[in-house]
Amino acid sequence: MQIINTIGRRKTSIARVYVQPGKGDIKVNARELKEYFISEIHQTTVKQPLAAIKAEGQYDVTINVEGGGIKGQAEAVRLGIARALVEFNAESKPTLRKEGLLTRDSRMVERKKPGRRKARRRFQFSKR
Template sequence: MAEQQTLADLKNVISGTTPAADGTPAAEAAPLPEPKIDSHGRAYATGKRKNSIARVWIKPGNGKITVNGRDQEVYFARPVLRLIIAQAFEVADRVDGYDVVCTVKGGGLSGQAGAVRHGITKALTYYEPILRAPLKAAGFITRDSRVVERKKYGKAKARKSFQFSKR
């Protein structure tokens, strides 16, 4: 009969590590990847959301965010959109730690704000690979793949039918 395993034993089996005799894990965690920084000291990433695509460059600074050559307060007038952009820095505890320059095109303002947040998140993980765990736990690394469903032939919209008339 197989002996009963504890949750810790199951976790070790799933992760592929087995504890040594003294209780320490035998296999150490994989080393963090090297930061991806260009010759200007910036990290670059592309963020996507709905039909929007954002190209984002971050570098150490005082927290200035520039979107399409304009300040974020001018480009994203609604405070909710600026809040979405700032979420990645708040989770990583890097508020006012990086300057962001980004260009964004396609979609509406809500999708563009989500694309900029996705780009900032990826660029932060390239600049500081240690930040990947908290950002992934917050769900910012995963690209939100939801897009508008296409209109079908014989329908008013994607699924809506024309009004039915019996006579």
């Protein structure tokens, strides 16, 4: 049985994804998907690549994810699953690419600058 190992990143989250043919089990950090990602929106985000190529229930997915917040983790997992599906089935690449699921979102938090309160926010100026 072939197991595909890929990685997905988003902000500071890193997801290591292992995909193999199976009956549709998705485990995140040794917990069920619904138990780890409680929000329905995040569950949908994770399943998006499988739904795009109509492959729900065909692959078992095991995920180790760390860093960042829950949304960043869900999007990192989504990228990892999409990359693994392309390795399994090259014909799915145009579909996933069109949906924007194979593009790494490179936006990161802008660093705080010295002499400022936040990244761009200046300290309050008083004329008098």
